[in-house]
Amino acid sequence: xxxFKLDDTDHKILDMLIDNTRTPFTDIAKxxxxxxxxxxxxxxxMEEAGIITGSSLSLDYKKLGYAFIAYVGIYLEKTSQTQxxxxxINEIPYVTVAHVTTGKxxxxxxxxxKDTDHAKNVIFQLDDIDGVYRTETMISxxxxxxxxxxxxxxxxxxxxx
Amino acid sequence: xxxFKLDDTDHKILDMLIDNTRTPFTDIAKxxxxxxxxxxxxxxxMEEAGIITGSSLSLDYKKLGYAFIAYVGIYLEKTSQTQxxxxxINEIPYVTVAHVTTGKxxxxxxxxxKDTDHAKNVIFQLDDIDGVYRTETMISxxxxxxxxxxxxxxxxxxxxx
DNA sequence: GGTGAAAGCACCGAGTT
DNA sequence: AACTCGGTGCTTTCACC
Numbered sequence: 001x002x003x004f005k006l007d008d009t010d011h012k013i014l015d016m017l018i019d020n021t022r023t024p025f026t027d028i029a030k031x032x033x034x035x036x037x038x039x040x041x042x043x044x045x046m047e048e049a050g051i052i053t054g055s056s057l058s059l060d061y062k063k064l065g066y067a068f069i070a071y072v073g074i075y076l077e078k079t080s081q082t083q084x085x086x087x088x089i090n091e092i093p094y095v096t097v098a099h100v101t102t103g104k105x106x107x108x109x110x111x112x113x114k115d116t117d118h119a120k121n122v123i124f125q126l127d128d129i130d131g132v133y134r135t136e137t138m139i140s141x142x143x144x145x146x147x148x149x150x151x152x153x154x155x156x157x158x159x160x161x
Numbered sequence: 162x163x164x165f166k167l168d169d170t171d172h173k174i175l176d177m178l179i180d181n182t183r184t185p186f187t188d189i190a191k192x193x194x195x196x197x198x199x200x201x202x203x204x205x206x207m208e209e210a211g212i213i214t215g216s217s218l219s220l221d222y223k224k225l226g227y228a229f230i231a232y233v234g235i236y237l238e239k240t241s242q243t244q245x246x247x248x249x250i251n252e253i254p255y256v257t258v259a260h261v262t263t264g265k266x267x268x269x270x271x272x273x274x275k276d277t278d279h280a281k282n283v284i285f286q287l288d289d290i291d292g293v294y295r296t297e298t299m300i301s302x303x304x305x306x307x308x309x310x311x312x313x314x315x316x317x318x319x320x321x322x
Numbered sequence: 323g324g325t326g327a328a329a330g331c332a333c334c335g336a337g338t339t
Numbered sequence: 340a341a342c343t344c345g346g347t348g349c350t351t352t353c354a355c356c
Contacts, residue, residue, distance in 0.1 A: 150254040
């Protein structure tokens with residue numbers, strides 16, 4: 001888990017790829033005044049180092065009829081059940097991410113559903129897992145994703161300062 | 162925001178691209194026993210319809226020294242300040258996503274930081290925003306992302322049933 | 323660690339069925 | 340809507356710096 005050394009060029013390559021993984025390496029090369037081969041080698045190295053773990057499509061879930069987002073906090077009967085419950089949670093496809101947390105809840109997850117009825121169904125599934133004592137739901141009325149470029153820039157500035 | 166009609170072929174194309182946006186269309190074509198041109202046309206249509214909104218790199222933030230994740234619930238003095246505070250929140254690069262919510266909190270966000278010290282700093286920034294009455298933090302000890310393919314499959318099964 | 327050129331493919335539009 | 344096909348341009352490798 002050691003920090004990996006990224007130089008200015010790596011950073012600029014990531015910056016151009018982060019919001020469009022299909023940006024041609026030739027375009028990147030032109031902009032950075034290096035050869036396309038170099039871009040290729042550097043991307044490959046970042047992949048091998050595990051910095052770049054993959055590339056994923058961004059889909060508009062609203063257009064697919066899945067506009068409902070909620071966060072569900074989960075209280076367990078005993079913390080020793082954490083792993084078991086986490087495994088059960090991850091079997092539910094409508095749970096997009098789950099966390100083991102400190103604070104109020106033992107577990108915490110984000111769900112994506114069609115509508116309130118569907119969400120109710122998912123939450124009932126969560127409630128029904130053995131060891132779950134109680135759940136608490138927060139419904140998202142509006143989601144605003146932050147720019148990944150901004151975070152990258154901060155991480156990079158931090159590295160080089 | 163109407164549902165878009167995706168057939169089995171579209172679904173299979175998305176399925177192959179969702180975890181690797183650089184999968185060659187010729188590979189997809191071979192697997193689906195259609196021509197690469199058809200794959201191209203269908204992807205383009207899904208882009209035009211706004212189903213596919215983009216593609217993004219997945220990075221290992223732990224390897225970049227940003228292993229700390231927390232969720233912060235925000236109580237406002239007045240709900241009329243929601244938009245103002247949301248805008249301020251989105252200026253902080255370490256906030257990766259923010260939501261307007263019902264339930265306990267008025268706003269809810271996810272932060273990514275280097276360590277507890279850094280997180281403290283980010284949370285103090287949130288606390289300092291005009292109109293924020295109080296915040297409540299849940300620290301993630303472990304994050305487990307769910308497979309996007311599984312959600313896609315469920316969405317698709319639902320569409321065709 | 324970078325280059326530039328060359329070979330191999332992929333992309334993508336035009337024309338056809 | 341889907342296919343084929345060809346021009347264009349991207350990727351990837353390799354000998355060399």
